[in-house]
Amino acid sequence: MSLIPLLSTCLWFLLVSSFTGANEADVKCLGNIRSQVKDPNGYLSSWVFGNYSAGYICRFSGVTCWHADENRVLGIKLSGFGLEGEFPIGIKQCTDMTALDLSRNSFSGALPYNIASLIPSVTTLDLSRNQFSGEIPTGLSNVSYLNTLMLQHNQFTGQLPPELLSLGRLTRFSVAGNQLTGPIPRFNEQHLKIGVDVFANNEGLCGPPMDACVDPDEDNMIRFGKMGAAVGAALFAPLVAFLDSFVFDGRKKKQGVIRHRS
Incomplete structure (x- = not known):
């Protein structure tokens, strides 16, 4: 065997190995999500693993990639899939993901206290219309790129963390339809328009724009x-x-x- 074909074969092998390794975390991320949630309606049946061809996970339902021929997850949108279970912590391995939409499902339980370490680069987080409960974790304030945070129509209790005020990029936000109590933090309305609808149907919340606290x-x-x-x-x-x-x-x-x- 001549030297040139041998070098070409070795180079091809190294490139393929590098490519596969670079995206292996994203593949594992989706595999973890698939194993951690219940899918009674079979919407995740297209999530079949083992192919390892270029961009094959980009054809999964609800998954978008940075490039169609690269297994690198840009966003996960599973709204209305009827999924059940707790917040899938395996999502941590989708390190380049910027959007996560789990709205209109039947997810339950508390959000992880270390949620910022699971979705550090996310700019859009929509968990609305589920059954999440417990307190809203202060760790959300460390997801510093957030510009959309939708938590409405869940079962969250306790007070709104004042730490959320540090999310200076927020332009869309809602916690309506929960069981929150206490004073509403004074959000900066330069970019975020705060109206009654943002906090509606939380009988225990008070302060502008709701009724004054006593x-x-x-x-x-x-x-x-x-x-x-x-x-x-x-x-x-x-x-x-x-x-x-x-x-x-x-x-x-x-x-x-x-x-x-x-």
Whole structure:
């Protein structure tokens, strides 16, 4: 075998190995997601692994790539697939992913406290209309490239982390339809327009643009005052009734005397 064909074969082998290794993490990422979620409707049936041809994962349902011939995930959009399970932590290996949309599914459980380390480069995160619960992790504030954060219509509890104020790139944001409580952080409205609809249907949230927060001491005083008024009314009601009866009887007797004299 001559030297030139041998060198060409070795070079081709090195290029293929390098290419496969460079995208192996993305392939494993999707494989982990596939194994970590339940897919009762079979929408992920196109996620068949083992091909390893150029860009084969780019043909998976809900997956977009940086280039059609490169197994490098740009975004994952699985909205309305009917998927179940917890937030798939295997997504961490899609290190170049910039968009994640898991909306309109049946995901549940708490979001990982270290979520920023799982999706560090994401600019769009849509987890709306699921069943996620627990507190919104402060770690979301470390996903520093976020410009869209949609958490509405879940079951999140607790307060809105004030750390979210550090997300200066946000242009779209919603936590409507959860079970959040406490004061709303003062978001910078230079890029992010904050209206009532952003926080609607969270009975415990207060502060602009919702109803003003009530100081706990003031609230207790108001409640105490109302309680005192109720107790006072209950105590004085019999006395008032007695006085009314006494006055009424007196009038009757007086009228009887007048008639008798007549």
